[in-house]
Amino acid sequence: MSELTLIIGNKNYSSWSLRPWLAMKQLGVEFQEICIPLYTPDAPAKISQYSPAGKVPILLHDQQTIWDSLAICEYLAETFPTLHWWPEDKSARATARAVSCEMHSGFQHLRQNMSMNCRAKYPGQGLTPEVQKDIDRITKIWQDARQNFGVGDNFLFGQFTIADAFFAPVVLRFITYDVQLDHISQDYAQTILALPALQEWIEAAKQETEVIPQYEKSSKKVGT
Incomplete structure (x- = not known):
């Protein structure tokens, strides 16, 4: 090939x-x-x-x-059909595709107010009421997937799938902006963060020298 x-x-x-x-x-x-x-x-x-x-x-x-x-x-x-891109179970696979598509096309308030920035820490910033609604929906997706399909491992649908890859940038956003999570969502976020591949990405991001001003905020916490 x-x-x-x-x-x-x-x-x-x-x-x-x-x-x-x-x-x-x-x-x-x-x-x-x-x-x-x-x-x-x-x-x-x-x-x-x-x-x-x-x-x-x-x-x-x-x-x-x-x-x-x-x-x-x-x-x-x-x-590469022999690799585990999607869950094997039909119902789990349909749900995994649905939440991946929802992530792919939705959550505009989160995207606009909490842009991904691996190098930065902006605790408390960007948390508008609309962003909180996005966060609540995302954590509900995580909770439901883990409770209904997350058997055998700590990912959304048991084993790692495309759905986990699609929510990985959200995990990084939640860390940057210090978003407070329920215990199921926090455990899931830690599972994603612990992936060696994601750690490789983060380390490479920290070595980059380019700065995109529109994705940078003041490190000062809102309201202080």
Whole structure:
């Protein structure tokens, strides 16, 4: 099989890039990566060399170009069908796909007010009432998945799946903004954070020197 190449953005900021990267790393799929720093003058031209959509992540394989993080993961699931991308049980698999799609298209208030920033600590910032509603929905997803399908391991559906990769950037956001969690959600967040692949991503993010101002906030806590 020919080599896979994943085009990603800054590891410190690019939550979309993290999702397929983590899924591939966790499931043992070998690939090359190309990192294009975002919001630089030449970033649009560099990204457009690989995809007309002009966004990362992008997967290159054979003559295929696949953009969009969910499309990439689904393509990989078809390309490597013996790996555990989705739960084996039909009901669990349907739920895993549904919550992954919900994460993929929803939670705009969380995205806008608590952007991913692996290097930073902003306790208490960004917690608007709308963001709290997003957090409540996310933790309910985690609780229901763990209680209904999380048998055999500490991930949402027992073993690691694409759904866990899709919620990994949320775990990093919750750490950055010091979001208080119930014990089920906290245990799940710690499970994701402990993944060696995610720790590898975080360490690489800390080594990056690029700064994207719109994703940086004052470290001063709101109200102090």
